[in-house]
Amino acid sequence: MSTQQFPTETWTPANFLERVIAATPGESRLEMCIQCGTCGGSCPSGDDMDNTPRQIFAMIRAGMEEEVLASNTPWYCVSCYYCAIRCPQEVHIPDIMYTLKNMAIAQDRYVDSVAPDWSQTFVDYVENYGRSFEFGLATRHFLRHRPSGLRDTAQMGLGLLTKGRMDLSPQKIEQMPQLQAILNRAKEVEATL
Amino acid sequence: MTKYLFYPGCSMQRSARPYLDSLMAIQQDIGWELEEIEDWNCCGATEYISVSRLPAYALNGRNLALAAQQANGVNTVLAGCSACYLNLAKTDRYMQKDGRLNAQVNEALAAGGLHYDPGTVKIRHLLDVIVHKVGLEAVKRKVVRPLTGLRVAPYYGCMVVRPDPENRFGSPEYPTILDELMKALGAEVVDFPVKTHCCGGHMTQISAPVAYELIRRLLYAADQYQADIMVTLCPMCQLNLDAYQDDANKHFHTNYHMPIVYFTQLMGLAFGRDPLELGLGKEFVNTAPALAKIGVEVPEEPATARPRARRDDPSLPMPQPLLKK
Numbered sequence: 001m002s003t004q005q006f007p008t009e010t011w012t013p014a015n016f017l018e019r020v021i022a023a024t025p026g027e028s029r030l031e032m033c034i035q036c037g038t039c040g041g042s043c044p045s046g047d048d049m050d051n052t053p054r055q056i057f058a059m060i061r062a063g064m065e066e067e068v069l070a071s072n073t074p075w076y077c078v079s080c081y082y083c084a085i086r087c088p089q090e091v092h093i094p095d096i097m098y099t100l101k102n103m104a105i106a107q108d109r110y111v112d113s114v115a116p117d118w119s120q121t122f123v124d125y126v127e128n129y130g131r132s133f134e135f136g137l138a139t140r141h142f143l144r145h146r147p148s149g150l151r152d153t154a155q156m157g158l159g160l161l162t163k164g165r166m167d168l169s170p171q172k173i174e175q176m177p178q179l180q181a182i183l184n185r186a187k188e189v190e191a192t193l
Numbered sequence: 194m195t196k197y198l199f200y201p202g203c204s205m206q207r208s209a210r211p212y213l214d215s216l217m218a219i220q221q222d223i224g225w226e227l228e229e230i231e232d233w234n235c236c237g238a239t240e241y242i243s244v245s246r247l248p249a250y251a252l253n254g255r256n257l258a259l260a261a262q263q264a265n266g267v268n269t270v271l272a273g274c275s276a277c278y279l280n281l282a283k284t285d286r287y288m289q290k291d292g293r294l295n296a297q298v299n300e301a302l303a304a305g306g307l308h309y310d311p312g313t314v315k316i317r318h319l320l321d322v323i324v325h326k327v328g329l330e331a332v333k334r335k336v337v338r339p340l341t342g343l344r345v346a347p348y349y350g351c352m353v354v355r356p357d358p359e360n361r362f363g364s365p366e367y368p369t370i371l372d373e374l375m376k377a378l379g380a381e382v383v384d385f386p387v388k389t390h391c392c393g394g395h396m397t398q399i400s401a402p403v404a405y406e407l408i409r410r411l412l413y414a415a416d417q418y419q420a421d422i423m424v425t426l427c428p429m430c431q432l433n434l435d436a437y438q439d440d441a442n443k444h445f446h447t448n449y450h451m452p453i454v455y456f457t458q459l460m461g462l463a464f465g466r467d468p469l470e471l472g473l474g475k476e477f478v479n480t481a482p483a484l485a486k487i488g489v490e491v492p493e494e495p496a497t498a499r500p501r502a503r504r505d506d507p508s509l510p511m512p513q514p515l516l517k518k
Contacts, residue, residue, distance in 0.1 A: 081355035122240035185304035
């Protein structure tokens with residue numbers, strides 16, 4: 001089954017639907033959605049989403065950009081790919097969710113900051129050390145968002161520490177300037193898209 | 194000896210250290226020689242790509258480029274973590290399929306003096322290569338301490354078996370290769386109905402009750418099927434099911450004690466290796482009662498201060514911070 005091919009070099013997206021498609025690497029197939037709802041029915045966190053994925057796709061088509069980007073739906077996607085393999089139209093749903101998260105951050109439209117902050121904190125460690133750093137990530141996140149839960153988290157952290165499953169200082173890769181140059185260039189290129 | 198490039202990933206270095214230790218212990222037994230990709234960086238998990246797309250692909254592009262440089266005839270890269278495996282494989286596949294993405298990633302890589310031609314290296318998961326390359330017969334021949342009588346719930350999680358465009362695992366919803374591997378080790382394998390359901394992923398950090406419910410479903414099923422132990426192939430699954438089992442129990446007033454280990458650890462035990470060498474004993478949920486069934490004594494953890502029993506939170510109920518900043 002082939003999908004609609006957009007002339008990517010010259011094509012300028014005209015509306016929200018086309019912008020989401022253009023911004024999604026690979027082949028999103030979002031325009032192929034037939035609104036069957038298999039995605040929401042397969043979703044482990046669907047019950048806790050503001051909108052099911054099917055609703056989100058209908059809202060994208062209706063041009064409801066503000067509502068879509070304020071929805072918690074993409075942030076509650078756990079990237080389990082159940083929807084992706086069950087979708088009869090082979091829409092790449094997790095990839096579309098990533099695109100929506102990027103747009104929500106870029107336009108500052110998300111409502112609940114817990115998930116975006118978690119992602120951003122993760123990114124900060126990767127951009128400074130080249131590796132993720134569980135101890136710093138958990139500590140920073142909990143101090144900011146769930147200080148009352150810090151005691152429980154600290155207990156688990158202590159458990160990981162005594163079991164030799166956590167380090168107190170981050171590891172840094174050797175070629176950090178190289179990685180930063182690559183990431184900075186990628187950001188510049190992305191800004192022109 | 195078959196040589197492979199190896200991408201350990203951040204978790205295997207830390208919270209999933211027992212996964213790495215057990216893999217290193219058994220690599221000789223299965224005739225492997227693993228060569229770590231030099232100066233690899235984080236794959237970004239599901240977080241980097243949530244913030245920005247192209248840098249996330251470039252992040253993985255650097256690892257692929259480094260692997261291709263180091264390849265020297267060995268063009269298969271093995272990964273153990275689900276997220277690492279998927280991110281590396283997906284970047285390679287999307288760069289092959291999407292010429293624009295390929296050009297953009299290579300433009301970014303050029304800033305660091307690197308280049309990657311998609312398809313140069315093949316990304317495969319440990320389990321896939323153990324079952325399909327090493328083979329179950331070869332595994333069986335190495336077994337000196339069969340896991341007879343140990344009821345194992347095989348848990349695959351999400352991102353290794355899905356989307357799996359090359360169909361390496363047989364089924365994205367009900368694969369059986371881990372079942373077969375465990376049977377080859379002599380274990381009694383339960384027909385685990387939720388074997389590819391989600392462990393909660395990062396929801397433990399974002400909305401814990403959502404994660405607890407997903408953890409509960411897995412523990413409930415393993416318990417109903419009278420499994421002694423659950424075996425995983427992903428650091429995130431192990432962490433969520435093991436370290437958060439207590440929290441999920443508290444949340445639902447349940448009392449599950451389901452030990453969670455890596456498949457490489459059970460392979461090591463069946464190959465007669467020492468539990469200490471396999472990183473056993475570092476779990477939150479004690480594995481000793483389950484492993485006693487196969488005559489393995491898990492060493493006691495060195496005496497550390499026992500975490501005090503938690504009281505219910507005495508503070509007044511406060512709303513969770515909903516609005517940003």
